Amino acid sequence: MEKKLWWSSSLVLLLLLAGSVTTAAQVRPADFGMLNKLAGTWVYKTRRGTVVETWSRANDSTWAGKTWRVAGADSALQQSVQLVRHGNDIFFIPAYVGLTSPLPIRLKLRVLKVIGFVAEDLENDFPQKVTYRFKDEDHLEARVIGKRDGTTEEYIFPYQRAE
Numbered sequence: 728m729e730k731k732l733w734w735s736s737s738l739v740l741l742l743l744l745a746g747s748v749t750t751a752a753q754v755r756p757a758d759f760g761m762l763n764k765l766a767g768t769w770v771y772k773t774r775r776g777t778v779v780e781t782w783s784r785a786n787d788s789t790w791a792g793k794t795w796r797v798a799g800a801d802s803a804l805q806q807s808v809q810l811v812r813h814g815n816d817i818f819f820i821p822a823y824v825g826l827t828s829p830l831p832i833r834l835k836l837r838v839l840k841v842i843g844f845v846a847e848d849l850e851n852d853f854p855q856k857v858t859y860r861f862k863d864e865d866h867l868e869a870r871v872i873g874k875r876d877g878t879t880e881e882y883i884f885p886y887q888r889a890e
Contacts, residue, residue: 754839759812761839762790765859769867769886778805778884780869788812810836819846819857843867853880864888 765782776798785791792808809820817836834846834857843860853873860868865888872881 754817754836754844756812756815756817758839759788759817761841762810762844764861764864765790765792765810765867768889770889771884771886778886779889780884780886785809819844821854821857 763784766784767782769780769782771778771780776796779795779797779802780792781795782790782792788811790810792810794805794808796803796805804824806824807822809818811818811820817839819834819836821832821834832848832851832854834848834851834854836844836846838845841861843858845856845858847856849855851873853875854871855873856871858868858870858872860870862868867886867888869884869886870881871884872879874880
């Protein structure tokens with residue numbers, strides 16, 4: 728009877744498991760429809776006013792979003808965002824009002840699931856990582872993380888679907 732090396736079969740199993748985890752975590756262009764839950768208007772009330780984020784599907788490969796700050800009768804556009812499917816990738820592309828950069832900020836979606844997505848570009852200063860997570864059909868949490876002047880900043884927006 729031949730003696731089996733325990734570590735060789737364990738190593739093969741470990742490599743197979745690691746490969747399946749990597750494959751499961753990849754974003755597939757076919758999953759672009761999972762972003763349909765974004766459609767509509769989302770509201771976050773603060774002591775100083777309200778943050779309003781709107782999302783609509785521009786075409787079969789692009790979602791367009793806008794974020795506004797509203798205080799009383801005054802409103803100001805803060806940013807415009809696109810979620811764009813390009814080839815085998817999906818990108819979160821924010822454009823901040825008053826901020827001009829020679830190249831657009833493009834964060835690649837690393838995770839896209841029914842409960843939300845994670846987009847990141849760790850080479851960028853701000854934002855480096857953006858996470859949108861659906862708590863349920865009417866509650867969405869957006870997190871933005873990045874570095875400014877050597878300090879890590881994180882902003883959390885607990886949105887509720889507007890009625």
